[in-house]
Amino acid sequence: MRSGVLWLMAGLSMSLAGCAVTQPQSNEPPPLSEASFNTRILELETALSQQCQASAAINEQQLDQQQVLTADIREVGSLLRHLRQEVASLEARDEEPIIIREECPVAEASQDNKTLLGRSEWVGLPSIGTYLKARVDSGANTSSLSATEITRFERDGEDWVRFKLALNEDDVVVEQVRDKWIEAPIERRVKIVQASGEESRPVISLLMTLGPIRENVEFTLNNRTHLDYPVLLGRRFMMDIATIDVAETYLHERPEFPGGAPSDQAADDEAADQDDTEE
Structure with missing residues (x-):
């Protein structure tokens, strides 16, 4: 009987041990108090505010x-x-442009005795290095030079213009300057009123020779290839220094320039002129 009791006690011990082994253990944290909860919320708000401020600073720096x-x-x-x-x-x-600088005229002609000009004359442009045929016309106010590819630009704070001489194949010129770029300061602009409308043209000043005359002359720049003469001399040039005899032509010799033809060969070029009227 005693052995039976021992066996019963052993069985109960094993049953109790099994229950102890299979009983699950709880890992849940202990419940927070209200004070701990509020403290945690404040910590999170502070961290979030700091992150927002840092992000705003980064965005401002990037901007x-x-x-x-x-x-x-x-x-x-x-x-x-x-x-x-x-x-x-x-x-x-292709090469360096011809840059026009202001030159002082030399008074070779007497101001008391006006120079007589024909309706057509040879003029020299020393700063460009060529001679050209000119139409002398007291009906025109301002003198004009035939130009193409006229481009305005700025140099040292001043308005300048770059252009080439606008010439026909039969126009007489020192050939080496025919396609040269020329640069000159703009003196002013003039408004030209024509049947086709108004046009603004730049005006430059060039030293010009004509017989005994050596003067700085203002020229408007425009394309004259549809006319017979690349240069037009108006009454502003002639005032007080010259008069015109429309019955005469080429009263003064053609000036000479390096690369150009001698003046004694000008007769053939003069004979090729047509007695046409211009503007």
Whole structure:
């Protein structure tokens, strides 16, 4: 009987041990108190506020950097445009341009005795290095020079103009300057009213010789290839220094320039003229 009791006690011990092994253990944290909850919420709010402030500072810094980069890009773009213009200008020119500088005239003609001119005369342009035929017309106010590819630009804060002489194949000129670029400061602009409308033309000043006359003359620039003479001399030039005899032509010798024909060969070129009227 005693052995039976021992067996019963052993069985109960094993049953109790099994229950102890299979009983699950709880891992849940202990419940928070109200004070701990509020403290945790404040910590989270503070951390979030700090992150927002840091993000705003980074965004402001990036915006400043973007504005600086945008300004730099615009400046570089402006420099590139100017460089392209300069490169295009240099590529368009085979040689250095003729740059017109202000020259002082030499008073070779007496102001008391006016020089007599024919309706057609040879004029010399020393700063360009050529002679050209000119129509003398007291009906025109301002003198005019035939020009093409007229381009305005700025040099040292002043308005300048770049152009080439606009000439026909039969126009007499020192050949080496026929296609040369010429650059000169703009003295002023004039408004020309024609049947086709109004036109603004630049005016430049060039030292001009005609017989004994050596004067700075203002010329408007416009294409005269549809006319017989590349130069027109108006009454502003003739005032107080010259008179015109429309029955005469080429009363004064053609000036000579390096690369040009001698003056004693001008007769053949003069004989080719047609007695046409101009504006």
